Amino acid sequence: MIDWCEKCEEMMQPFLDGTLSQAEVAEAERHLDTCHWCAKRYKFEERLRHYVRVATIEPMSLELKAKLAALRTPLN
Amino acid sequence: MSESAPSTADTRRLAEEARARVRFEEEALELSDQVYRVARRLVGTREEAEDLVQQTYERAFRSWRQYTPGTNLRAWLLRILTNLNIDRGRRQQRSPQTTSLDTEAGDYFLYNKLEAQVPDENPDEERVLERLSQDSIVDALADVPHDFRDVIVLVDIGEFSYADAAQILDIPIGTVMSRLHRGRRILKKNLADEAVPS
Numbered sequence: 001m002i003d004w005c006e007k008c009e010e011m012m013q014p015f016l017d018g019t020l021s022q023a024e025v026a027e028a029e030r031h032l033d034t035c036h037w038c039a040k041r042y043k044f045e046e047r048l049r050h051y052v053r054v055a056t057i058e059p060m061s062l063e064l065k066a067k068l069a070a071l072r073t074p075l076n
Numbered sequence: 077m078s079e080s081a082p083s084t085a086d087t088r089r090l091a092e093e094a095r096a097r098v099r100f101e102e103e104a105l106e107l108s109d110q111v112y113r114v115a116r117r118l119v120g121t122r123e124e125a126e127d128l129v130q131q132t133y134e135r136a137f138r139s140w141r142q143y144t145p146g147t148n149l150r151a152w153l154l155r156i157l158t159n160l161n162i163d164r165g166r167r168q169q170r171s172p173q174t175t176s177l178d179t180e181a182g183d184y185f186l187y188n189k190l191e192a193q194v195p196d197e198n199p200d201e202e203r204v205l206e207r208l209s210q211d212s213i214v215d216a217l218a219d220v221p222h223d224f225r226d227v228i229v230l231v232d233i234g235e236f237s238y239a240d241a242a243q244i245l246d247i248p249i250g251t252v253m254s255r256l257h258r259g260r261r262i263l264k265k266n267l268a269d270e271a272v273p274s
Binding site for chain 1: 094097098101105108109112113116117122126129130133134137182183184186187200201202204205208210213214217232233235253256257260263264
């Protein structure tokens with residue numbers, strides 16, 4: 001017996017990265033269509049990735065921006 | 077008169093080069109927010125990130141001729157930045173190899189832990205995600221060992237392709253993928269630790 005939830009857990013990262021084969025994607029989707037438990041965890045992972053991207057933004061200081069701009073070759 | 081022709085050509089060539097240089101510098105500066113964003117998470121402090129970005133631009137502007145127009149400039153800048161970061165001796169302070177414990181938990185581990193803290197029966201995933209504060213994410217990421225964190229920062233935060241990340245870090249693409257897989261699990265384990273009061 002295949003434990004489909006366990007298999008789906010293993011496939012989650014490559015699934016969201018888009019690195020699974022078409023056959024594997026179909027296999028995962030078949031299970032996700034019927035398994036609310038796994039589907040929820042996939043949705044969570046997707047949201048988590050987005051949240052990590054947003055939560056870690058720290059804007060660059062204006063001082064640094066000015067320093068970088070000053071590195072430009074002066075126009076003659 | 078015969079001498080003025082080459083000098084005109086020279087002048088034209090110099091003018092073209094000056095224009096190419098200005099264009100390069102402008103394009104590089106337009107990417108500075110994105111470069112800083114990645115740098116900030118590759119190193120521990122804001123000061124280090126600022127130094128690193130400044131040095132990166134100094135070096136990039138000096139060696140601009142080595143950049144091939146039309147290729148990924150952001151990846152080229154990040155390659156300089158990671159090399160400078162290594163030169164700063166970061167490798168010496170690399171954290172020891174993590175124990176097996178951190179990745180034993182599977183990819184559903186964090187969700188399961190967080191869901192258990194939400195009082196409602198069968199909460200939706202947004203409610204579960206709310207268990208994580210912005211600070212807890214920053215801290216959990218900072219606690220991921222360097223080798224794994226570099227890959228997460230480039231791919232998940234910098235949105236670089238596996239191929240670009242491999243080139244920037246000078247490691248095989250397979251290593252990028254395996255570190256990413258394992259690194260994300262370590263991150264989730266750290267997040268679970270941050271969110272769940274022991």
